[in-house]
Amino acid sequence: MPYRVSHVKRLGAARLTAGLDDHRRLDLNAHYRYHDRLRGQTVDALVSMAEEVDLRGRGGAGFPFARKLRAVASRARDSQTVVLVNAAEGEPASLKDKTLLTRAPHLVLEGALLAASALNSREVVIAVGAGELAEASVTAAVAERGLTGLVRVAGIQERFISGEGGALVRAVNGEGGLPPGRKVRSSDSGVDGLPTLLSNTETFAQLAVLAELGPEEYGAVGTVQEPGTILLTVGGSVGAPAVVEVPPGVRLADVLDLCGAEIGDGLLLGGYHGTWMSADSAYGAILSRRGAKEAGGELGAGIVVVLGEDTCPLGETARVATYLAAQSAGQCGPCRLGLPDLARACRQLQDGDPDGPDLVRRAASAVKGRGACFHPDGSARFALSALDAFASDVEEHRFHGGCGRETKGVLPLPIEEALDARLVVDWTRCQGHGLCAHLVPELVKLDHHGFPVFMDSGVPSWLVGDAQKAVEMCPALALRIGTK
Incomplete structure (x- = not known):
């Protein structure tokens, strides 16, 4: 990176x-x-x-x-x-x-x-x-x-x-x-x-x-419960991204002002296993483990990513959910199947599916507490927090198909060669056999007509072999591994 x-x-x-x-x-x-x-x-x-x-x-x-x-x-x-x-x-x-x-x-x-x-x-x-x-x-x-x-x-x-x-x-x-x-x-x-x-x-x-x-x-600085200082990484829609040292107990608003933040719908606290917070909650929060919890967030590793007014928060959430699905270890069902389902649900939420919120909740509940490591739980917490923090935006998407804003990519993601490889379909050939969905259910689902719906992400390294098998076994020769 x-x-x-x-x-x-x-x-x-x-x-x-x-x-x-x-x-x-x-x-x-x-x-x-x-x-x-x-x-x-x-x-x-x-x-x-x-x-x-x-x-x-x-x-x-x-x-x-x-x-x-x-x-x-x-x-x-x-x-x-x-x-x-x-x-x-x-x-x-x-x-x-x-x-x-x-x-x-x-x-x-x-x-x-x-x-x-x-x-x-x-x-x-x-x-x-x-x-x-x-x-x-x-x-x-x-x-x-x-x-x-x-x-x-x-x-x-x-x-x-x-x-x-x-x-x-x-x-x-x-x-x-x-x-x-x-x-x-x-x-x-x-x-x-x-x-x-x-x-x-x-x-x-x-x-x-x-x-x-x-x-x-x-312990002369900080709070009685949390003495000393903490390091924060403050980025996103801020005038001066920085690593900031602060004593616990200061207002998050003071840190945002220090970095020239321009909050639109809210911010992410704690990183990609953390929680979204609305702008009102963020400005009222105290920076400490206890203060973050009282504001409905998690301090986590001290990450603050601010969203400005010009980016779609649900689009940002879907981008990261897709990344998290591709970053899984692929060692258990919640990672292999559940996280791709959660990413799809976040995409459907962004696209204005009326059932989007319920789809996200169901996908999150299917992975919470069931993984072999912390990754499914943290990913579910991240996605679910968007429903509360951006409730008005969720309704805007449901009733109007979007909020009128592009997804600017404010949340940083690494550039990885593995994510450039993806399943690509030739729709002039696809006949809806559905074999691909059985071979790589992590990447392909079937719609109600029986035609494939592809995960909008790259092929993780642990799925390259299965993806290649799906290409080779497609009866209509409609699949290939290529780039978007």
């Missing part, structure tokens, strides 16, 4: 972003002008500090970091351990982790090395998108410190689900970077089968800041 060096802004004092106003990238000498050299800590000391400020993972799930640390420490008596930094930012709307590794790599390394020292770990592994600017930056930072033998930078292929814990471990271990289909705690078996402390890039940077400041000073 192409990456640009993000602008950095903040409300309040700079912590994670200290020095980035004056430096494009902090090398080791510049890093120590803004941050102290950290002393080693025992596991008990790190656990105590993390518990005192309730340090949570910043990858989206918000799992207590102290519990992860304690779980790995309990296994360290009998086994070697590994620290794994999850820098696989496959979420297209997020830039905060890449920004940290690109511009402040030593802060992330400090946190990871602090944990590794406490656990007496065999190595630190930083898993990052292969070929990214972030990979080059952190590799250079490791060389600066002379830690090539202790710290390994693992370049992996980024997909939307590549940041899922099990998928990341499998990718680092040289297996396919897909969720394993069953719950395996990395603290029990992670890199090379060893107990592994796995957490997000920002989490390790936060650990370094916590160790530098101590719990009392760390």
Whole structure:
């Protein structure tokens, strides 16, 4: 995925972003002008500090970091351990982790090395998108410190689900970077089968800041329940897209003003597994995990994507739902069949089908709680939230066939070669045999006349073989794999 060096802004004092106003990238000498050299800590000391400020993972799930640390420490008596930094930012709307590794790599390394020292770990592994600017930056930072033998930078292929814990471990271990289909705690078996402390890039940077400041000073900003600062990626219809550092408890409206946002129908909070919020809800929201929930949203990985007035929100929703369907692991029914159905339902909603809302709800209910990983649940939450956030637009589409606006593509999506390949039909040949719908039901449905209706997306890599079989077995020779 192409990456640009993000602008950095903040409300309040700079912590994670200290020095980035004056430096494009902090090398080791510049890093120590803004941050102290950290002393080693025992596991008990790190656990105590993390518990005192309730340090949570910043990858989206918000799992207590102290519990992860304690779980790995309990296994360290009998086994070697590994620290794994999850820098696989496959979420297209997020830039905060890449920004940290690109511009402040030593802060992330400090946190990871602090944990590794406490656990007496065999190595630190930083898993990052292969070929990214972030990979080059952190590799250079490791060389600066002379830690090539202790710290390994693992370049992996980024997909939307590549940041899922099990998928990341499998990718680092040289297996396919897909969720394993069953719950395996990395603290029990992670890199090379060893107990592994796995957490997000920002989490390790936060650990370094916590160790530098101590719990009392760390908690001097933010709220009592959520002390410290958080990083947000703010994009979409904004005058100044940026990664923004803020203390929890500030108004989302203040962040939107800082970035010159022009809200039309609403915004997306938490990323593509997050929730749409209406403009009114967004302007009344407080930025914290608790505040987001009270406003009907999810803070997730700190992603804010603003929709302006000139794009169709249902079209934007359908675009991303189609992308999410193509990004599935293809390992269970809810992913293989349910997510394509959900994407079709979102397209029908956009096209003004009177039953569109019910189709989306039924498709979402068919995948919720049934998947082998988090992907179906997050995708369903994203699609369902559009029905509430854009209720008036839904009615406009139902009664008038649309809202009169084009879909501008405000929500960022990666450019992937795999999505260029798609099933193409020659309608002068198609006789409605319907065999294609039986061979690749993920991509083809039959209408009430028995003719195929094709998924408006590319052919995922895990379906290429089945799609080719459908082409070869079409009785009318009406199918081919081509480009749109």
